[in-house]
Amino acid sequence: xxxxxxxxxxxxxxxHPCTQMKDHEWLPMIPIRRAAGVWLEDFExxxxxxxxxxxxVNLFGHANAHIxxxxxxxxxxxxxxxxxGFTHEAVVxxxxxxxxxxxxxxxxxxxxxxxxxxxxxxxxxxxHYWRNSGEHGKTKFITLGNSYHGETLGxxxxxxxxxxxxxxxxxxxETFSVPSPDCFNxxxxxxxxxxxxxxFEHMERALAQHAEEVCAVIVEPLVQCAGGMRMYxxxxxxxLRAACDRYRVHLIADEVAVGFGRTGSMFACEQADISPDFLxxxxxxxxxxxxxSVVLTSEAVYQAFYDDYGSLKAFLHSHSYTGNALACRAAxxxxxxxxxxxxxxxxxxxxxxxxxxxxxxxxxxxxxxxxQTGMILAIEMVKDKSQRxxxxxxxxxxxxxxxxxxxxxxxxxxxxNVVYFMPPYVIEPEQISLLAEVAWQGIHKAVAD
Ligand SMILES: Cc1ncc(COP(=O)(O)O)c(C=O)c1O
Numbered sequence: 001x002x003x004x005x006x007x008x009x010x011x012x013x014x015x016h017p018c019t020q021m022k023d024h025e026w027l028p029m030i031p032i033r034r035a036a037g038v039w040l041e042d043f044e045x046x047x048x049x050x051x052x053x054x055x056x057v058n059l060f061g062h063a064n065a066h067i068x069x070x071x072x073x074x075x076x077x078x079x080x081x082x083x084x085g086f087t088h089e090a091v092v093x094x095x096x097x098x099x100x101x102x103x104x105x106x107x108x109x110x111x112x113x114x115x116x117x118x119x120x121x122x123x124x125x126x127x128h129y130w131r132n133s134g135e136h137g138k139t140k141f142i143t144l145g146n147s148y149h150g151e152t153l154g155x156x157x158x159x160x161x162x163x164x165x166x167x168x169x170x171x172x173x174e175t176f177s178v179p180s181p182d183c184f185n186x187x188x189x190x191x192x193x194x195x196x197x198x199x200f201e202h203m204e205r206a207l208a209q210h211a212e213e214v215c216a217v218i219v220e221p222l223v224q225c226a227g228g229m230r231m232y233x234x235x236x237x238x239x240l241r242a243a244c245d246r247y248r249v250h251l252i253a254d255e256v257a258v259g260f261g262r263t264g265s266m267f268a269c270e271q272a273d274i275s276p277d278f279l280x281x282x283x284x285x286x287x288x289x290x291x292x293s294v295v296l297t298s299e300a301v302y303q304a305f306y307d308d309y310g311s312l313k314a315f316l317h318s319h320s321y322t323g324n325a326l327a328c329r330a331a332x333x334x335x336x337x338x339x340x341x342x343x344x345x346x347x348x349x350x351x352x353x354x355x356x357x358x359x360x361x362x363x364x365x366x367x368x369x370x371x372q373t374g375m376i377l378a379i380e381m382v383k384d385k386s387q388r389x390x391x392x393x394x395x396x397x398x399x400x401x402x403x404x405x406x407x408x409x410x411x412x413x414x415x416x417n418v419v420y421f422m423p424p425y426v427i428e429p430e431q432i433s434l435l436a437e438v439a440w441q442g443i444h445k446a447v448a449d
Contacts, residue, residue, distance in 0.1 A: 003043045006031040030406065035062030038427050040411065048411045051435050053424050056257050058288030060337050061426040067287050070333035074326055083323040090328035097335055098296060101266060103275035106296035111323040115256035115282035116150025118293035121317055122278040123154050125297065126216040126250045132304045132313045142206055142217040145180040148226035149218060149254050158218050161227065176210055178202045182230035184369060184380065196233035203240060207247045216250035221268035222373055225257040228418040229378035231371050237272035250277040260284035261343055264351065264374030277301065287334035292327035343425055347375050353429045354421055357436035366447040378420040381443060391417050397446045404442035410435055419443060
């Protein structure tokens with residue numbers, strides 16, 4: 001079969017996410033036949049280095065032998081059983097493991113099957129906790145500018161991507177939005193820590209003003225990924241934790257994208273030495289194999305729902321595939337790989353290689369900044385460097401980098417004007433060099449006129 005055969009069939013029946021389908025009149029879709037390690041391979045044998053871990057989910061490479069074997073054993077035993085009234089080994093083992101490795105005080109696991117659903121669970125659980133505690137006035141959430149928490153209606157409401165707000169606004173609950181501590185906007189000479197600290201004043205003010213009606217503050221710890229890999233200092237999370245305690249407001253850490261070693265520590269919150277009240281995890285949780293998400297919370301939150309049936313305090317949220325046995329087994333196998341390979345230490349070396357491969361990029365007249373937090377490196381293309389003026393979105397400069405990447409065997413999928421690397425942890429230093437070389441050429445092309 002040729003690439004075009006499958007694409008033709010696809011275009012007559014499939015509707016793809018995050019895509020203006022009309023683009024495919026001129027932008028070829030890439031049908032993938034198989035994958036191994038960091039490589040995706042199409043039907044004609046062309047290979048593409050998966051520099052973005054297939055939307056940030058893949059940690060230990062495609063077709064990973066250890067995860068494959070674990071799934072094969074699990075599928076011979078039990079593929080799935082509903083989690084209401086029933087349980088199974090994989091979900092119990094995984095929960096024990098997650099409680100052990102996440103920041104202290106997170107002792108209960110509630111499962112769903114994607115990142116957005118985890119966010120919905122955390123929002124509802126926080127609201128319902130206050131309601132069960134007799135605090136009926138707490139119904140709102142505080143969010144950061146430029147944040148992204150997924151695309152179901154609750155998750156969209158607490159996100160701040162303008163396009164989504166403009167389009168779906170009438171369907172979304174109202175939230176309080178506080179300017180992001182995004183260090184791209186710091187003054188020349190100002191440190192990221194000083195800027196993050198300064199920006200916390202907005203949060204402090206919002207809490208002081210609205211705490212009575214606020215259930216929780218939700219943040220993406222350290223990196224606002226979908227919002228252009230914008231980064232901030234851990235000091236912001238420290239201040240936020242202390243303020244949430246002071247104002248009796250929950251802290252929801254959405255580590256769907258940054259959890260599991262992405263930022264250099266197993267969980268981003270560790271860098272601020274804090275524990276949130278709710279921790280949302282998904283994506284890398286199963287090593288990129290199967291949809292699964294989990295919200296971890298404290299025993300105190302759990303106890304607020306624990307009562308006689310007639311009190312009607314039980315949490316109301318369920319999905320058919322909650323705690324799917326195959327997905328839980330893939331997650332356990334993924335966590336075993338972390339232990340076997342001392343992944344965090346290896347990632348420090350890989351992060352160093354990513355920094356070295358892009359050293360000097362920031363000198364380019366259309367690159368405003370190269371920023372990095374662990375295994376996330378982002379390159380900000382700008383129209384005017386001195387004024388930090390972005391290219392208009394209509395020019396789709398990032399798309400030119402995407403096209404150049406594909407023509408040269410690298411899958412890069414810029415977020416607007418931001419080219420980024422977020423590769424699987426099994427990438428090798430020479431593959432990082434290839435990635436950087438192709439990105440560099442792509443950026444040159446993208447800013448050429
Ligand atoms: C921080 C964050 N939260 C939530 C989500 C939503 O996850 P999903 O796409 O699995 O619904 C994403 C997805 O990119 C994300 O980056």
